[in-house]
Amino acid sequence: MMTSMEIVRAALQGNPAPRIPIFCNLLDQGAPELGMSQAEYYARGEHVACGQLALRTRYGYDNLWSLFYVGREAELLGCQEILFAEDGTPNVADYFLRTAKDIESFTIPEDITRHPVWQESARCLQVLRQESKGRFPICAYLTASTTLPALLMGMDKWLELALSGPDHLRAQLLGKCSEFFRKQVAAYREAGADLLLYSSPFGSSSFVGMRRFRAFSLPWMQRDLTGLGVEDLIYYCGTAPINPVIGEVMQHLGLRVFYPSPKDDLAVTKALVAGNGLTCGVIDDISMISWTPEQTRAEVERLCHIGMPGEHFLLGTAVMPMAVPEANIQAYMEAAFTFGSYR
Amino acid sequence: MIPLHSVCAMLETYITAYNNAVFDTDRDAALQVIAQALAAGHTPEEIVFELVIPAVEEMMAQLSRDLDANLAQHFMTAQIAAEVTEKMLEQFKQPPKTLGRVVIGTARGDLHSLGKRIVMGCLKTLMVEVRDLGVNVPAERFVEEAVAFDAQVIAISSMMVHTANGEQGCRKVRRLLREQQLENRFRVVVGGAPFRFDEQLYQAVGADDWAADGVSAGKVILRQIRELSP
Ligand code: B12
Numbered sequence: 001m002m003t004s005m006e007i008v009r010a011a012l013q014g015n016p017a018p019r020i021p022i023f024c025n026l027l028d029q030g031a032p033e034l035g036m037s038q039a040e041y042y043a044r045g046e047h048v049a050c051g052q053l054a055l056r057t058r059y060g061y062d063n064l065w066s067l068f069y070v071g072r073e074a075e076l077l078g079c080q081e082i083l084f085a086e087d088g089t090p091n092v093a094d095y096f097l098r099t100a101k102d103i104e105s106f107t108i109p110e111d112i113t114r115h116p117v118w119q120e121s122a123r124c125l126q127v128l129r130q131e132s133k134g135r136f137p138i139c140a141y142l143t144a145s146t147t148l149p150a151l152l153m154g155m156d157k158w159l160e161l162a163l164s165g166p167d168h169l170r171a172q173l174l175g176k177c178s179e180f181f182r183k184q185v186a187a188y189r190e191a192g193a194d195l196l197l198y199s200s201p202f203g204s205s206s207f208v209g210m211r212r213f214r215a216f217s218l219p220w221m222q223r224d225l226t227g228l229g230v231e232d233l234i235y236y237c238g239t240a241p242i243n244p245v246i247g248e249v250m251q252h253l254g255l256r257v258f259y260p261s262p263k264d265d266l267a268v269t270k271a272l273v274a275g276n277g278l279t280c281g282v283i284d285d286i287s288m289i290s291w292t293p294e295q296t297r298a299e300v301e302r303l304c305h306i307g308m309p310g311e312h313f314l315l316g317t318a319v320m321p322m323a324v325p326e327a328n329i330q331a332y333m334e335a336a337f338t339f340g341s342y343r
Numbered sequence: 344m345i346p347l348h349s350v351c352a353m354l355e356t357y358i359t360a361y362n363n364a365v366f367d368t369d370r371d372a373a374l375q376v377i378a379q380a381l382a383a384g385h386t387p388e389e390i391v392f393e394l395v396i397p398a399v400e401e402m403m404a405q406l407s408r409d410l411d412a413n414l415a416q417h418f419m420t421a422q423i424a425a426e427v428t429e430k431m432l433e434q435f436k437q438p439p440k441t442l443g444r445v446v447i448g449t450a451r452g453d454l455h456s457l458g459k460r461i462v463m464g465c466l467k468t469l470m471v472e473v474r475d476l477g478v479n480v481p482a483e484r485f486v487e488e489a490v491a492f493d494a495q496v497i498a499i500s501s502m503m504v505h506t507a508n509g510e511q512g513c514r515k516v517r518r519l520l521r522e523q524q525l526e527n528r529f530r531v532v533v534g535g536a537p538f539r540f541d542e543q544l545y546q547a548v549g550a551d552d553w554a555a556d557g558v559s560a561g562k563v564i565l566r567q568i569r570e571l572s573p
Contacts, residue, residue, distance in 0.1 A: 083479070085452050088505025093454055155457040159418055164370050209413040212368075244411075262540070286504060286540035290547065321504035321537075 003135040004062035005194070012257070012278050014312050020304065020340035022333065023139075023280070023316035024061035027069065028089050030054070032322075038084045042068050045123030052124075053131050059333050064132060066125045066193055067141040074151040075117045077180065078106060087322055097153040100166075103173050108180045113187050125191040140193035142185060144200035145178035146220045147238075152177075162202070162216070174220055181224045189232075197234045197259070198225075203249070204240035213245055221253055230254050237261070239282065239318045246272040259316065266306045270313070278314055281307040283332065285317045288324045293331035300335035308340070315340055354385070354393050361398050366405070368419040377427050387431035391439075395431075399424050399468050403558040417557050418457075421464025428468045441472045443568035446488045447498040448476030450512035455502035458535050461557030462498065462564075469561050471568070482515035489529050495568045497531045498560075499550075507537040508548060517549030530567040534560055 002010070002017060010017035030051020031041035041047045052064045071082055071092040081094035097103050112118050128138050143151065149158040161170050188196060201207055203217045225233070235242065235249055236259040242249075243264045249255050256277030260269045262284035273279045281303035288296055300315065307313040315336050320329070357380045364372035380390055402420045406412040432439065445466055449459055456478050466473050474492045476484060480499075489497050497516060501507035508514075513533050520526045533550040545553035552567060554560035 083452065083454065085505055085509075087509050088452070088503055091452070091454055091503075155455065156460045159415070159457065160422070163368055163415055163419065205411065205413060207414045209368075209411065209415060212415065284540055286537050286544075289504065289508065290541060290543065321508075323504055323508055 005135055005137050008062060008137050008195075008314070011312060011314050014275055016342070017311075018341065018343055019337065020308060020342075021062045021314045022336040022340060023063045023314060024059060024320065024329070024333065025063075025065065025317050026055045026059075026320050026329075027065060027067060028322050029320070033058075038086055038090060042084070042090060043120075045120035045125075046127055048120075049124045049127035049131070052128065056136065059329060061333060061336075062136060063195075064128050064136050064138045065141075066121060066128060066138055066188070066191075068121065068124070070141065070143070070199075071151060072117060072121065073143055073148060073180075073184075076112055076115050077108070077152060079152070089319070092151055095152065095154040095157070097149070097157075097173075100169055103153075103169055106176070108176050108183065112180070112183050113190075118187065122187075122191050125188075125193060129192045137194040138192060139195045139197060140188040141197045141199060142181060142188065144198060144203060144221060145174050145181050145224050146202035146217050147200055148177040148180065149173055150201075162208075178220065178223050182228065185228055194232060195234060195257075196232050197236050198255070199236050199238060201238040201240050203235070203245065204237035204242055205244045206241045207237075210244065214248070218248065218252055221249075225253055230256070233257065234259050234280075239263075243268050243272065250276065262318065266303060270307055270310070273312070275310060275312055278312050279307055280314045280316050283315070283317055285320045285324055288317075288328045288332070289321060291328060293327050296328045296331040297335040300332060301339045304336075304339040308342070311342075354380070354389070357385075357394055358398050358401070361394060362401055362405075365398065365402060365420050365423055366416060368415045370419060370423055373419075373423045374427070387434040388436070388439075391428055391431045391435075395424050395427050395468060396470075399465065399558070399561075403562065406556070406558055417461055421461045421468075421557050424468040425464035439470055442470050442565065443496070443572070444472045444474070444492055444494040445496045445498050445564060445568075446474045446476055446485060446492055446494045447500070448480035448485060449478040450499050450501040450506040450509075451479060451481050451515075452509070452511060453501050453503060453506035453535075454478045455500075455535075458502065458557070459498075459500040462500065462534065462554075462560040465557050465561035466564060469565060471561075471564065482511060482519055485516050486519045486523065486525065486529075490525070495528075495530060495571045496564050497529050498564060499531065499533045501533070501535040501537060504537045507533070507535055508544065513548040513550050528571075530571060532560070532564055532567060 007017050008021045011021050031038045033054050069090045074092045078096045079094045083091045083093040205213045234257040235255045239261045241261045241264045259280045262282050270279045361376040463473050485497050499513050530551045532552045538544050538553045539555050552563050554563040
C-alpha cells in the first residue's frame, strides 16, 4: 500500500496512484482534541505536534502541519502579544512597527533558529518527524515578503505604505521581510518540513490588479525565491483568487503547485496548470459551517469530477473554522475517499 | 460669469481625470485634480457634491462592473474621497446636512481594521456621520454607543469566522437589542471575509444586511438609514 507521502509525490509527478491526496487543514481543533485551552496548547511544540497527529489519526487525511498560527512569524520578529480565543484562531494583538523609525531600525535576527519561538516550532517538527517516519508530508507556512508587513504593522497601514510610499521605506521593509523569508525557508527545510506553503495574498491580482502584480508583487516574489529551488513550494494567496496570475507565476517563478481560492473556477485552474504541475481543489470550508453532510459530499464530488481527469490533482480545505460541524468533516473525508479513487 | 453648462462641463472633465487617477490608485494625481479644480474657482461645496460624490458613485458602478476590480482600488477610492471630503468640509460656509449616523467597529476578538477603514471612508464621503469604535469592540459597547450617538445603523466588521459567527459578535448585539427593546431603533449591518464566502451567514448571525465591499457597504447602509427614517 502506498503511504500518504508516496500518494502526494505521485500526484506531484503525475505517476499512477490508487487515489488523490487529501489535505485537511485543522489547526485550532488541536487544543480541544487534547482537552487544553488554546493558550496552553500553543505554548509548546509537543502539544501542537500531538494535536496534529491525533487529528490526522482521527480523520485519516494525508498531511500534518507544523504551523501553530500565522502570527508566529510576527512573534519571531518582535510582536509581544497574541490574542487567544477558545472558538477560533489566535491573532496578532501587537503591531510593533508603528512609525517610520520602527521600520528603519528593526532588524532580522542573524540566526532565527535561536529564538525561543522558533525552538517550539522546531520541537514540533521534531516530534512530527519522529512519529510520521516519512509516511505523511509535513507542511510549513511561510509568508511572502509583500504580505508579511500586514502582520507586523497591520494591513491598513501596510496597504497605505505599499500603494503610496514613501518608496525608500517600503523598499527597506520589503528587503528585510524578504531576507526573513529566505532564512525561514532554510530553517524549515533543515528542520524537516516537506512542503512549504508560500502565502502571498499580494500575489493575487484581486489585491493589487495585474499592473501592480507585474511591477510590484512579481519582482519581490522573484527576490524571495531566487536560487532557493521551488520544488517543495505551494503557491497560495490566502484563498484570494489566483487564476489570472498562474501563467506568470509558472513562467517567472517556476512554481508548479497551486492552491487556489474556492472562488476560482477549478476547471480554469486545472487547464492552466495542466500536466505541468499540481492543481489543488479547495473546498469552501466557511460554507461547510452551514452545509448538510449531503451538501458537503456533493461539493467534494463536484471538485473531484473537475480536478481528477489528467491526474496531478489534490483535494484540500482552507483554514477549517472550528464552527464546521464534525459531521461535515467526516462527510468531507468519506466523500474524498469515495470520489477521489482512481480505481 | 461663466455660464452654468460650461461649469458642469468643466466639472465633467475633472470628474473623469479624478476617476482615472483613483482607478489607477494614484493618490497624488487625484489630489492634483482637486487642487486644479479649486484653483479654477470651484467652491469646496461644488468639489464635494459635484465632483467627489459623483466620482465615488461612478467608481461604485465601475468597480461592480469590472471583474478585475481589486482591493487597492477600493482602498484608494475610499481613502482619497474621505481625505478630500474632510479637507473640503472644513472650508464649507455652512455645515452640510448629514444623511444619518453610524457606529462602526470590528467585532469582539477581531483586530483587523482594514475593511472597517474602507467602509468608513465611503460613508464619510456620502455625508454619513461615523463614530469609529475601533477594534475588538464588545457587543455591549456597540449598543451603548449607538444609543449615545443616536445612530441608525450599527456596523460590525469581522475578518474571521469565529468573530463573525461566534457568540460575542453580531449575535450578541442582536440579543442585546432585543432584550433592551431597541430593535426598532437600530439596523445592524455586517461585513468581512466570512460573509463573502457564505452569503447567507449574515442572516444566521441576526444582521439586517451585509455588503461584499466598501463601496457597496455605503449603498447598503444608506438604504437602511432611509428605511428607518424616510
Ligand atoms: C490577506 C489575508 C490575510 C493576510 C492579512 C490579513 C489582514 N487583513 O490583516 C494574512 C496573511 C496576514 C492573514 C492572516 C490570517 N488569516 Co487571512 N486572509 C486574507 C484574505 C486573503 C484577504 C483578507 C483581507 O485582508 N481582505 C481585504 C479586506 C479589505 O477585505 P475585507 O476585510 O473582506 O473587507 C471588505 C468587505 O468584506 C467589506 N467589509 C468589511 N467590513 C465590513 C463591515 C461592514 C459593516 C460592511 C457592510 C462591509 C464590510 O468591505 C471591505 C472593503 O472592500 C482572506 C481570504 C479572502 N479571500 O478574503 C483570508 C482570511 C480572511 N484569513 C483567514 C484566517 C483564518 C487567517 C488567520 C487567522 C490564519 C491563522 N490560522 O493564523 C491569520 C490571522 C493573522 C493575525 N492577524 O494574527 C480566513 C478567515 C476565515 C476563518 N477560517 O476564520 C480567510 C477567509 C482565509 C480562509 N478562507 O481560510 N490573512
